[in-house]
Amino acid sequence: MVVKTLTGNYAVAYAVKLARVNVVSAYPITPQTTIVEKLSEMIEKGELNARMIRVESEHSALAAVYGAASAGARAFTATSSHGLLYMHEVVWWAAGSRIPLVMAVVTRAIGPPWNIHVDHQDILDQRDSGWIIAVAQENQEVLDLTLQAFKISEDPRVYLPMMVGLDGFILSHTTAPVDIPDQELVDSWLPPRRQPYIIAPESEVVMGNIAPDEDHFMMRYSMAASMEAAKKVIEEVDKEYGEIFGRSYGGLVECYKCEDAEYFVVIMGSWAGDAKKAVDTLREQNIPVGVVRIRFVRPWPREKLLEILSGAKGVLVFDRAVSMGSTGILFSEVAQTLYPLNISLKGLVAGLAGVDVGPSRIEAEILKFIKQAEEGAIYTPTEWILPEKYAGRYPSSPKEVIAK
């Protein structure tokens, strides 16, 4: 075990090295670039025995690692924002092929206008594709999740690719102490590459030619079943990782001060840290509030959320991504999950394009929500926390803009 001060991006690179990846391919995009730079350095110095394919686009990056993985290699890529959107077609193709793969997504806003700062629009745009999707809160978790991603993705009960999200700049370019596990320990824990088939001269496998509609349909069905199975695998891997490496995160979701909480914040990514800080302050005032941090968006932790939130008085969802014409993306997921419960529910869209929302603002929003809920059950799907520069000049609900 070695503790190093690492950026989130370097934490990814160290995890990829520990997983003894065979092939890496990627295309530069801010703020992902230093992952690939570090991996190139590791490969050129001989610290990682892998092939690096320096492709001409993200579409090719994912196609290349997909090709490598189809041949039987453990493969990795990383991207962000527009790069991820450019890959989108191959994202679907890889998942539908049931080929285990791991990709780091350094989450970033989508243009126009150009913006390189964090939000979750890019990674959540992939949520229907069939990839396992996890998002980390801090750099240690980035390393642990990336390493776990290989085990989860290559588990025969899963056989789906997995993306690990880390917030652009907040994690990708900020250093923190990260415990790097011993290689021998990782080797004894992470089995050699497993996958459903390989395409090789002796295998006689043909992947992807036209199938009858009914078979195509059933392949979708089997992916849905594997997503359900993945929930168990994710919990198992989190638990055994904790036993071997000393860190567990709660599996699909992390609960912070949930035990006696009556009100809950649902949030994902690095700003969950701010939410925890806000909750600490409110707890000092004996306000019973907790944080449910979504670690896995896919598979969606429906059962776990129902279990945690079944006794709640109200749930406040913070979204760093919005489905235009509807609500925040996590909100709609939470709302459909909590449909059987008669509790107050509110969705806040905030922090797009990296606009800062600190602990004090989160604290104020929680207090406001509790006050509204205590006056009578509320259901408010969308309010926006506007940037300070514009707050007061525009209504917090886009609906009211038309009314004006």
Add this chain to the structure above:
Amino acid sequence: MTVNIKRIPKKKFLMPGNAACPGCPETMGMRYLKMALGDNFVMVIPAGCSSVIQGIAPRSGIYAPILNIVFAAGASAAAGMKAGFESIGRKDVEVVVWAGDGGTGDIGFQALSGAAERDDDILYICVDNEAYMNTGIQRSSLTPYGAWTTTTWTGKREHKKNIPLIMIAHGVKYVATASVGYPTDFIAKVKKASQIRGFKYIHLLAPCPVGWRFDPALTGEIGQLAVKTGLFPLYEYENGKFQLSPLARRYKDPSNRVPVVEYLKLQGRYKHLINKPEEIKKIEEYIESIWYMIDVLEKAFNPKEEARKLLGSL
């Protein structure tokens, strides 16, 4: 490299009942490919006619392991496969891309150019039927001047994009043109390419009875006429050396060429211009420009002193 027909494997590469149209040049080409390479290869097929020709899963009408891949990713998926095989100690597996003209010269061109520039060790074969045949005969950048397609009803106004020349400009290890009308020439080129490490490109002309509007019995003959009229010269570029293929050399002399009208009149796609001398003249001028280019290439990529002088004066 000469090919002895007696030594060509007799194993059937395509099953009866594959989903190709009658007279399909792609199935001809695939048979020749297998005859040249034997068993130790995998195919990467981006979207196109060959995606369909395989037939319906879970079966396949082609005796080869195939990775089907999205339209724009033929070269990049193949580059990844090759790296994947190498990384797990299987350096001998040949990875072959089998892509149409759209998957090569249009939507797949970026990935192709990237793999060529990186000198990835793959064999890329463009099966050029000169339009988007699989979706119903729409023009591509490789559709020739004057040809009718379902998106150029009065004939395409632009000339064919010269992909082999662009690949030579990438400085890759091997570039060749071939036609399904000359099987042994194509087989010899595939065999030679498979002996070379690095990026190899073969441009296979594949006359399509459905899209070009001709009798399905004439696929081979039209493939030969394209060469005999001088419209599609057969050549090889290898490690900085350029040479016309032996059977195409005589067409350097215009007097040996078959008049292009003989080629055009067999194809319904040229029906609207066959009686327009000014349109025929344009195609004849195009043939001249192609041979002028061949002349330049022969001089530029020639080991002799003369070539060095020519390059020095440029």
